[in-house]
Amino acid sequence: MEExxxxxxxxxxxxxxxxxxxxxxxxxxxxxxxxxxxxxSWDAExxxxxxxxxxELVMATNYLKINRLLDLTGKHPEEIHRMFNIKNDFTPEQExxxxxxxxxxxxxxxxxxxxxxxxxxxxxxxxxxxxxxxxGLTQLFPFSAIFSLPRSQDPSQIVExxxxxxxxxxxxxxxxxxxxx
Amino acid sequence: xxxxxxxKPKRICPNEDRISKLPDAILTHLLSFLPENYxxxxxxxxxxxxxxxALLPTLHFKMPRSDCNCRCxxxxxxxxxxxxxxLILRSGxxxxxxxxxxxxxCDYYRVYTSLCNVTMCNVQALDLDFDFSVVRGKVRLPWDxxxxxxxxxVLKLSQKFVLDVPAHVCFPSLKTLHLHSxxxxxxxxxxxxxxSCPMLEELHVYRFLQTxxxxxxxxxxxxxxxxxxxxxxxxxSHSHTCTGGRCKYNVVIDxxxxxxxxxxxxxxxxxxxxxxxxxxxxxxxxxxKDDSHGVSDxxxxxxxxxxxxxxxxxxxxxxxxxxxxxxxxxxxxxxxFPNLLRLQLGLDGGGWELLPTLLESMPNLEVLDFVDGLVPxxxxxxxxxxxxxxxxxxxxxxxxxxxxxTLEVSYLHAHREEDQLKLIKYFLKNAKVLEDVSIxxxxxxxxxxxxxxxxxxxxxxxxLHFSTIADSD
Numbered sequence: 001m002e003e004x005x006x007x008x009x010x011x012x013x014x015x016x017x018x019x020x021x022x023x024x025x026x027x028x029x030x031x032x033x034x035x036x037x038x039x040x041s042w043d044a045e046x047x048x049x050x051x052x053x054x055x056e057l058v059m060a061t062n063y064l065k066i067n068r069l070l071d072l073t074g075k076h077p078e079e080i081h082r083m084f085n086i087k088n089d090f091t092p093e094q095e096x097x098x099x100x101x102x103x104x105x106x107x108x109x110x111x112x113x114x115x116x117x118x119x120x121x122x123x124x125x126x127x128x129x130x131x132x133x134x135x136g137l138t139q140l141f142p143f144s145a146i147f148s149l150p151r152s153q154d155p156s157q158i159v160e161x162x163x164x165x166x167x168x169x170x171x172x173x174x175x176x177x178x179x180x181x
Numbered sequence: 182x183x184x185x186x187x188x189k190p191k192r193i194c195p196n197e198d199r200i201s202k203l204p205d206a207i208l209t210h211l212l213s214f215l216p217e218n219y220x221x222x223x224x225x226x227x228x229x230x231x232x233x234x235a236l237l238p239t240l241h242f243k244m245p246r247s248d249c250n251c252r253c254x255x256x257x258x259x260x261x262x263x264x265x266x267x268l269i270l271r272s273g274x275x276x277x278x279x280x281x282x283x284x285x286x287c288d289y290y291r292v293y294t295s296l297c298n299v300t301m302c303n304v305q306a307l308d309l310d311f312d313f314s315v316v317r318g319k320v321r322l323p324w325d326x327x328x329x330x331x332x333x334x335v336l337k338l339s340q341k342f343v344l345d346v347p348a349h350v351c352f353p354s355l356k357t358l359h360l361h362s363x364x365x366x367x368x369x370x371x372x373x374x375x376x377s378c379p380m381l382e383e384l385h386v387y388r389f390l391q392t393x394x395x396x397x398x399x400x401x402x403x404x405x406x407x408x409x410x411x412x413x414x415x416x417x418s419h420s421h422t423c424t425g426g427r428c429k430y431n432v433v434i435d436x437x438x439x440x441x442x443x444x445x446x447x448x449x450x451x452x453x454x455x456x457x458x459x460x461x462x463x464x465x466x467x468x469x470k471d472d473s474h475g476v477s478d479x480x481x482x483x484x485x486x487x488x489x490x491x492x493x494x495x496x497x498x499x500x501x502x503x504x505x506x507x508x509x510x511x512x513x514x515x516x517x518f519p520n521l522l523r524l525q526l527g528l529d530g531g532g533w534e535l536l537p538t539l540l541e542s543m544p545n546l547e548v549l550d551f552v553d554g555l556v557p558x559x560x561x562x563x564x565x566x567x568x569x570x571x572x573x574x575x576x577x578x579x580x581x582x583x584x585x586x587t588l589e590v591s592y593l594h595a596h597r598e599e600d601q602l603k604l605i606k607y608f609l610k611n612a613k614v615l616e617d618v619s620i621x622x623x624x625x626x627x628x629x630x631x632x633x634x635x636x637x638x639x640x641x642x643x644x645l646h647f648s649t650i651a652d653s654d
Contacts, residue, residue, distance in 0.1 A: 085198040086226050098225055101263055104242055105221045
């Protein structure tokens with residue numbers, strides 16, 4: 001919860017005044033009487049409310065917390081720990097397992113491909129075409145492709161083949177290619 | 182305990198973790214506002230947070246390819262255990278989207294079982310990526326479960342596994358189907374798969390194989406409900422022979438409600454459209470004939486033009502340079518496009534001599550966009566790779582006189598400037614209602630010089646706005 005010293009107004013959309021009052025009560029309770037013994041049971045009672053009220057409560061809480069949460073994007077777990085005072089209570093084995101699970105559930109699609117001189121001259125062309133083809137060609141698809149050719153290879157060889165010309169045209173249309181010779 | 186007076190604001194205890202005390206449902210709801218991969222990251226915060234992300238409506242599991250070839254497959258087993266654990270934790274919570282990419286080393290029996298469990302969770306979108314290229318056997322999907330799954334709306338299957346489609350298959354609610362580089366058993370199984378989706382609106386079939394053969398010669402799309410179709414075929418081995426001689430790749434489409442067609446086909450020799458597409462409004466055609474097709478230019482051209490005739494009602498059309506070359510084999514049969522407002526045309530394969538015929542067939546054209554430049558890519562300056570065959574027609578096409586408002590040229594080449602400017606000059610002179618001309622140039626081209634030259638050309642229209650954009654991000 002942020003502490004707001006000023007008397008500024010905050011608009012909370014889609015929430016009735018009754019819910020806002022509940023939120024204010026909640027905040028008051030926790031801020032002014034943090035040590036109260038029955039706080040947890042007070043909280044428990046709060047969340048036992050009917051689904052509509054609960055939903056509104058969630059929306060209000062969301063709205064107030066959401067700015068902080070959106071800050072989470074791009075933060076490392078350690079920073080999140082500090083921000084919300086969450087304590088890392090994993091055992092070392094659990095932590096290792098959690099990291100592995102995280103890797104399995106993580107979405108990492110890298111759109112950058114670097115094609116450097118392979119052993120086979122043709123492979124450069126085919127690999128690049130693979131990528132361009134599967135990423136959708138009739139729409140402009142921004143990505144980067146770096147082609148590096150060995151000094152010995154004659155660049156005109158690439159464009160003399162129909163495939164090669166096609167490839168170059170595709171790259172140019174996607175504003176992608178840098179030819180490094 | 183002391184009750185502090187309300188008028189004096191008190192700092193909350195700085196070390197208290199309030200957020201973790203909220204119930205699961207609320208935390209999950211909060212995470213739903215984050216991008217998925219960040220939400221998943223919260224699993225590393227603490228034991229309380231470890232599986233909150235797992236209650237989100239979208240699940241994404243990817244078994245990375247392992248470099249170790251040990252026989253134990255322990256990592257893969259743990260991966261499957263992990264998936265099962267998450268599904269149990271959710272105890273049947275509806276799944277909006279389930280993505281699974283498993284490697285060939287995963288025990289497929291377990292994958293199958295997990296899929297069955299997933300279909301019982303009211304799943305809406307299923308995205309399966311099975312890299313089973315080294316496995317020769319057929320992959321069985323839980324077809325019986327799919328038949329009874331009324332919530333499944335999107336199904337995506339990718340990577341080179343052999344799909345076994347049984348005799349009785351049904352997807353009662355499926356609206357979107359993506360098939361990406363699968364291997365099939367025969368033509369009939371594919372046809373059956375498409376026909377088993379009574380509500381299908383969007384179909385993407387990508388056939389992109391380098392060394393494998395996917396056992397399909399004719400792609401038969403018989404789907405009355407279909408609105409959007411995307412066919413992308415590029416088979417490196419298409420010159421190989423099938424049983425009974427050379428492969429004859431064909432496409433047959435019977436989809437009277439089609440609205441969008443995206444065709445990128447470097448393989449098929451012929452196209453058959455049953456009826457035509459009266460509802461079509463957008464189409465993109467990229468086809469390329471090469472010598473391994475095994476049909477004569479004339480026959481190929483005829484078939485292509487007949488197919489294009491079926492999309493003549495279109496409003497927005499893209500034709501690649503290679504398609505234009507194909508049309509050139511039967512240019513006398515080019516249909517009229519009465520509704521066409523926007524044409525994106527590739528001239529990177531030549532075909533300038535066809536331009537007048539094409540423009541004459543588009544009486545209402547308002548936007549003309551040369552997306553691949555005006556000339557083929559000429560890599561070595563001074564080493565000409567083509568002959569510029571543009572000749573000004575005797576009669577000015579009707580659309581230039583009264584309809585064409587926008588001319589766009591993407592990628593003005595640094596070489597063969599004279600040829601390109603000659604073509605642009607023609608449009609500037611004869612397009613009487615032209616309002617906007619925009620030309621994008623590569624960085625090393627002097628745009629001010631180009632613009633000066635263009636401004637000097639005689640203009641047929643009084644209102645003209647030029648823009649030359651340097652082509653850089």
